Amino acid sequence: MRANSPCGEIFDERDKVKRMEELKKCMREAKKILDLTVGVMDTSGMVVACTDPAWEGIEDSSARAVLLSDELFSSTAGKTYMKIVIGDSTQYIAFISGVDAVARTYLELVTQWIKAAMRERNTDVERETFIKNVLLENELPGDIPLKAREYKIPFATRRIVFIVRVSKNDGVECLEILQNLFPDTKTQMVVAMDEETIVLVMDLGENLNNYLTEVSKTILDNLNAESMIRAHVGIGMPAQTLRDIAKSYREATLALRVGSIFESDQFIMRYDKLGLGRLIYQLPPTLCNMFLNEVFPKGAYESLDSDTLVTIQSFFENNLNGSETSRKLFVHRNTLVYRLDKVQKITGLDLRSFDDAVLFKLAAMVRTYLEKQEKSGQGGNINW
């Protein structure tokens, strides 16, 4: 499906608000130049922006007559009205206090100004839709450089894709924050893919490693601090041209998915740091089940209690170093030895030996993967 319209009603509403803001901005500027009251109403007659803010929200009963009139200009009750036609339809009505020729000229100028602002806004929306279509691979590869030129987007620039995943309720705020945090639309494009997925496509410098982590932390810290939004960031690999950002987007999506399975304590997931997780994620479940049945005798893993699992985790984290593990767990070394012996008795794997430890680690990861797969199959929410 092509991403032709903003995603969801909530984003339609947001687009409407943006247009209102644009109109208000025009009125604020007009106030600096004109000493007459100028305003814009929607087709229902509600004043949406005016040089005198007291008029905003008030309904003008003349709107209906202006709309029905065949003329572009109308004058009544000391005001001059002009229809603002964008495309084929009248979208707004501009008005000015005064009915003389000067007022009419001013109104015509203000209307042209508003139309230009709206056109620019429309171009922004079209540009955003184009980027979305490129990310979703909905654009023909041959069309991308041509359209990129049309929207003044450099084609052969090195970029990277960040995906910011939030809950549905936080999508709009997240988009607002990110658009303000990355306002340079020439080098940073922020688009909402749906109500919980915001994408940042960013031009990339040379300093890749630290830069990506810094940007991700900045995103998370700002979302956390500004709106207490819980978020996860997925990062793809660098794309050499605009066409390749679709691949970077796929990688960032996969990073979020694989990260949510194997690194549930992390908020930043990088495709290039997925390691074994990425390998396991691509294995078919039947193969995983076979491997698991070969490594663990039936019911063996399930019979390990939580203390033992914590011990194993800590033993791995401390590079199979017994003294360090017992110190970190505040247990006597003999207790650790007892627990590792118990694991060996139950699973047949001696974790003090490197080969057995690797096998156990792999099997535990495969098990986690299968569990998550099963959960997501049952409608669980872990599958990003």
Add this chain to the structure above:
Amino acid sequence: MASLSLQHVYKKYEGGVVAVSDFNLEISDKEFIILVGPSGCGKSTTLRMIAGLEDISEGEIYIDDRLINDVLPKDRDIAMVFQNYALYPHMTVFDNMAFGLKLRKVARDEIKRRVQEAAKILEIEHLLDRKPKALSGGQRQRVALGRAIVRDPKVFLMDEPLSNLDAKLRVQMRVEITKLHQRLQTTIIYVTHDQTEAMTMGTRIVVMKDGFIQQVDSPTELYDNPVNTFVAGFIGMPPMNFINAMIQVEGDDVYVAFENTSIKLAERYCVPEVIERDGTEVIFGIRPEALTDDGTYVSMHPESAFSADVDVVEMLGAETYLYVTVNGSLPLTARVDPTTSESRVGEVVDIAVDANRVHLFDKDTEQSIIS
């Protein structure tokens, strides 16, 4: 303003990772609490659980007697300041501070009032029309704090807010935040890995390691009476000297023996917990400032003196660090008075221990022997 209570709080991740274990803490209204510890000790996770940005695996968190385990982060009336907190580059300082309130649909007049009030507290009223690129590092950090202050929250949570600043600015902002706490009279929970920040800013400090609280105390108590070797070594710069030693009781006197040396301890160490360890090995802890090369002191306390080779002398102006070796194998650091110290590199000097300011730890548990 609010009090907080964390009761038996745990954070466990899938696969057996336990980030925080049995965290118990009562935080009074208007307290400035510091969570300090090395990277990965669970301090940020604890802060995020208080904020609601992490789920709590077990336990309960209360703000003003209200259980907040299931309260949405936005509804907890908390403001956070982070390390990687960037300002919106195209907005003025005023708009930067107002942005969060606009998102919350706060009335325009109220936004203006709050921003101006916060700007006054932070003394940045004259900067309100400037853009971030026209601000210095310290001014930017103040704006970041301002964004939290305008929310008028019950509790401030700060996660290493000064870590990205250079050393000089960090010292300056440390003072600013302490003053801010005095002015706002609010509850602040502050996370840092920097023990100097912890010691200088907090009314109480929570030292954490591997997800466990090690000790909760005032800065002075932590420094003078650490409960274990970790706290003793983590707090204080240069860190405490640790020596494997043996307790020897002779009559009414207690000695600590190491490297052919025997130090007579002060009377306050002649207690049953120490005496009953006669002949057993302990960890003997000496803060660098409890060692001196002052000739007068050494001659007056021959029972606590020993000879050492001077390896390095670091002259810092107000104090001098001597890096010495006892018996060619035991390295020690001494913080001495530069006006009296005459020690030179390569010399053998007499060093005395202030036998009233030493620490004894169990060799196995590493816990302090004297409670």
